[in-house]
Structures are given as structure tokens and as C-alpha cells.
Amino acid sequence: MDGETAVGVLGLAAGLGGAYYGWRAMDAAAVGRSRDRFIVERNDLRERTGQLSELAADMHIAARPALERIGGSTLLWDATMRPPLPVPLSAVSVDWQDVEAPLHPRLHRLTQRRLPKESKWRRYARYSSAMRALARPRLFEDRPSFRLAKADWLAPAGPRLVFGPGQYFDLVDQNEAVAHELAAATRKRPHSTPSWRRTPMRAVLRDDPLSLSQRVVLPSAGTLMVRRTSDGEGAFFLLLRMRELSRREGGCVRADPGRHVRQSIATA
Template sequence: MGQPAAVRPANTELIALREDAGLSQQDLAEALSMLSDEKFDRPVEITKKTIGRWERGEVEWPQPFYRRLLAEYFGVAVDELGFRRPRPTETPRQRSSGETGELMAILSTPGEQDPQVAKDQADWKRVREQLGGSRRALAVLAEQLYPEYRVPGLENTGVIAHPSWLPPEPIPLHQVVLDRLEDTGEPAITGSERESELVRPLASPTHRYKRYSHAVRDLAPPRLFENRLCFRLLDVDWTRPSEQLRFGSMGFFDAIDTNEAVAHETALHHGRAGADGSYQLGRPSWRRLSFRKHIGDPFDLHRRPVMGAIGTLIIRGGESPSMVLHQRDGASVAGGGRMLHLLPAGIFQPSSVLPDSIANDFSIWRNIQRECAEELLGHAEYDGTGRPINYDSEPFFMLDEAYANGTLRAYLLGLSQDAATLAADILTVVIVVPNVYDQIFGHLVDSNPEGYIPARTVPFERNTISNLRERALMSPGLATAAHRAWQFRSLLLGAGASAPRGQG
């Protein structure tokens, strides 16, 4: 019988360097190839597969030039890349029966985990699963921790909002002014503080995971989980004629390290097993919520990294208005599973890491277009790893044309937060005249990588919205958007076409 293959540990240092830089494996491969060609005049072919083999530990000690490239790119010493020089092979020698027995015991249990680590990780995964199945209930509970930020008419929906985040009425999207800062500085809170220790499981008997996102990656990875470049929300001020929404840059995992960690803490300390074994929530209390206390004011956007997710309520206008909703699969996404959501919805991020794309995609309207193409029409995901989007192609051209001639109108409803995760939603509504809606969205997909589309058209009426809310099916973002859209339905459904639009 052959010897069992040695289990090589993953190169967590290299993975962390890449993810902290907001790069996918493909991004890093392209960057290293470019660096080699431009700086060293030495063309090499580094692929995503190459990076994957380094990170999985399949290649323990790459060629010296590759190690030099990595060190140069990340600005670290070679010995900080996480590679381990292979030890020389021992010359076989005669072993005593005792030594042989010990060796066989080791070989028979390769990679056996420390019992304390195994238990801690199992407990963490259990709470993580409970969090996934109780997100709305946890948001409703956490909402009560912030009485000053509860929104009239949205009580017990899990929504909180600073009064200044909700404008007096919906703002036409072409009037919304965005500003992007290149250098925003580091936030005071990253999620690696002592206050978050209890929600980061043990990685070894002596060390906890440094980042919550790394624990998710290793212990409970969803199907969609990459550390992509995102726009970081820095300021909201509707009173200014310019720079109403200000952004910087961050990685997707930066948000996971705070948002999902604070929600995990809430589930950990408020959940308990009922007499029938079911998961039940206690009364809201700040006691033992050390990380949430450490975060403090959830609307202090400089204290922690806040990623804006753009959620859009699409309404087919006409005499019987209707809308499309989305049910996410909790196994597919890192946050927000098992609830009805806005469709489309997606992180505010560029379609590519190339500089031209970052500039062109810094637009709420462009983000809405991409998410429509992906989530409603089944296009491949514009995940930041490919080439810039050609917005003169379909369906982007058709959407732009409808937006320009007024048969499609877009408004910003305001911003809110999910009280459990403290994640921010940038809420918009798009109203499309029936014949144009049918032309653009006449062939909706039944599902996408994030879940099912449960209905093609849901009536946009008071009874439908009230019923979904009473059945506790709406995510906080959907609850806010539906409430605001219904509140201003006369403005939204009665408005006619106006002057050609710019891009908000």
C-alpha cells in the first residue's frame, strides 16, 4: 500500500497579501506578468493557476525570480511571502519498534486537529449557520438597540437610518452628485481588534483568525466570495449642491470583517436553544456586545469601512404597476441569504480593476445597468477580473436610450442600514413604461447564481407590501425601498418624461 500524500498547508500569508490588496488570483497573475515585462524586460507567463498552486501550498518554494516579483509587487521582504524552503530528505535508518509505532500513529491521522480548535471552530460554524437562518429576526432585534435611528413607518423591519440619510423626497438620479477621493486614510476599526476576538474562531491552539473573512473563507465559504475592489461610503449630505455622496476605496473583505462579525456577535449572545431544540432569540441588550459597543455610532463613516450596496426597486408602470423581487440562496452569498431582496442589487464596485473602468464605473446608474444585465438577464458577472464594459452594447445601449428619452426614470430614495450587520444600502427606484419594460425585460431568467426569482411580476400595491412585511419576508433594504416608493407613489408613477438625463 502506498504512503498517504503529505498534507501541505495553504500559504495563508500570500493569500492575505493578495486579499488585503483587493485582488483576485487573476488580477495578481496579470500584475506580476506586467511587472516582469515592464521592469525586468523578462516576459513570463504567470496564470491564475500558478497563483492558486502557490496559495494552496502545491508549490512550496517557487523559483527565485517569482519570489522576487512577489516581494517587489507587495513591497515586502521575501521571507514575508509565506513560502517555506523544503527540508532535505532524511537518509533512511533503522528504527526501533517504538519509533515505528509512533511514526505509524502520525501517518494514520494526517492533519489531526487540536480538540480545542476543533470545538471552537464547530461552535463558530453553528452560530454562523444560525445567523444565516435568522438574519431578519436579528436585524429586528438589533434595531431596538438604536431607538434614535428607527424610521417612522418602518418599525420592526430591521432598518435604521440617520435622519439626514433620507431626503425629503426621492431625488432624480441624474441630479445626484458623487465624489471619489483617492486617499482616504485607514479606518479606526478593521475588525481585528481585541473587542472582536470572541467572533473570530481559533486557527490554532494559540492564535485566533485575524480576520473574520478568513474564517468564512476557510470554514464556511459561500459560492460567491472574493475580495474585490469596492467603493467605500464616506459622507452623505443632501444639502450640498455637489459632493452629495462621497466615496473612497476598500476591499469586499473589509466589510465582511466588520459587518458579518458584528452580526455574528449579536447571534452569539442573543440566541439560545428552545425546549424543542429550535434557535430562539432573547431580548435586545448591549451587554456582552463588546464589538458593537466598540463600533459606537453606526453612522460615523470614518470610524469603520462602510461598503455601499445599491439596491433597486424596478417598477413596471402603467395602470397596474408591478415589481420583481429576489430570493437569495443563503449558501451562495456571504450576507443577506434566505430573505426577499431588491432586484437588482449589488455592491457598488467597478467592473474591472483597470483605471479607466474605475473612473467609468463610478456611477450609480452604471452599477444598476450591470446588475440588471447579470441578475435579470443572465449575463456573466462583471466581477472586476475582466476587460472594461462596452456600454454601447446591449442591454446597456437600450437602457441608456430609455433613460435619456424618459421612458425609464430613476430616482434615489435614500440610504439606510441593516441593524444587525450595520451594512449600508443605497436605495433607488426605476420606473419603466410597460412597452419598454417588456422590450428590455421580456425574457427574465428564472434564477441566477445568488438565488431564485420567485415571481416575474408582483403587484406594486399596499396589500402586497403590507403582506410581505407582516410575514417577515422582506430584507431591511427591500422594506425601506418599498415603503419609500409607496410613500411617494404619486411623484414616481405620475411623473412624465423630463429633460435628457446625465449619469448619477
């Protein structure tokens, strides 16, 4: 090999090496942008939780007028969920169904497409995995929980609730992903109502957002304890959720005590 050939080969190798490392740098930049976008959208979701909840309730009521708000809240129900009279707890029958949490195939596929990149070739496997790595609250554990599988408030023998096994991250992977999508679709125009085409994950639940066969629902119990004062008035405690501790409800006020219903011991 003469000198000119050797110099040419070295130049080609240097050029290829530069292209390779430039390509790698572009890959790293793309992964970084994907992660940064997730964090920005996640922070926006936490800041606008109340406003987004109002928007989501309006969207679902418009799509299915049989739905109603519970009082002035953003919680929704329909006539089949509304007992004609207050129900004492002793009249509610509770059963267990050992069936895994539902996994809606289309909703799962849409969720996978919206997850940030973990590496050049791979996205995070679950929304909870992305949250844990990029936007983890201080309290964030995948604890075993009781999942509401069926609910019949108008059963002839009395109201009946059926529970099954669940994990806290089952809820995060579905509900937080759907909420994140709405935040991303409205970030530039926060007071606008997006089309269902712009929120395909939520559109999967458009016809029946209350379906327990499509959604993961982990019930929580809230207790309002009223203390009568000496002057005949009433006083009660409310819990203000801290932003740094909560996955999304930071800054919101709720009855205290109030928690998700979780198993105290994980079963094998």
C-alpha cells in the first residue's frame, strides 16, 4: 500500500468514525428530547389536574348524556349506580373473584406508542416505569390492592360488590396515561376542548367510561368526620395533598381519612 492509499484509507476511517459518533449523538439527543417532553407534560398534568378533570367530565357527558356529575364534583355516574335511598353498609354483599385486571388491547397499544424512549430502540415498557425513572413522586410503590370488578347497586337481594386482585401500578399504567394524553393535547390551548381524534386513548372509553370490564378501578374510602362544637356548629378536617408526595392530586383537598383500599399482606 503506497502512501496516498494509506492516507485515503485513514481519511475514510476517520470520516466513518465521525459519522458514527455523530449518529450516536443524534440518537442520544432524540432520547433526551423524548424524556424531556414527558417530564414537561407530566408537570403540566400535575399543575392542571383540576381543570383537566373538569374538561374530561364535560367531554364524557357530551358523548354520553346519560352520565351525570356526582354533586358538583367531576366524578361521574349513571342511573344504574344511584341507589334510590341511602344504603347501610350492612346491606351490601361483598364477593371475591380471582381474576386478573382487565387489559384493553387497543388502549394498551395506544399507551405504548405514547411512552417516552428508554433507549434508541426501546420505549419504556409501562407508564409507571417511565414515571419511576423520570418523574417519581416521593410516595410511589406498587402495592397489592383490591380492584372493583363488578358493582350492582340495584340487585334484587341488595347491593353487591365484587372485588378481585390488583396492583397499584395497574391503575397508574392506564389512568395516568389517559390523563397525560389529555394534558398533552391541550397544553398549548389549555381552555379548548380537543377532538376525540387527538385523544385516541380516551376515545377507546368514550362509549362507556364507567365500564369495569375495560378499566382498572381501585376503590378508595373517604370518611368525613364532623365534630360538633360547643356553640352547636360543626367542624371537620380536610387533607391537602402535597405536590411532591402525590402522583397527581397534589394541591387538591379531600376528606380525611381517605385512602385506596389495599391489602395489608401480599399473597403468594
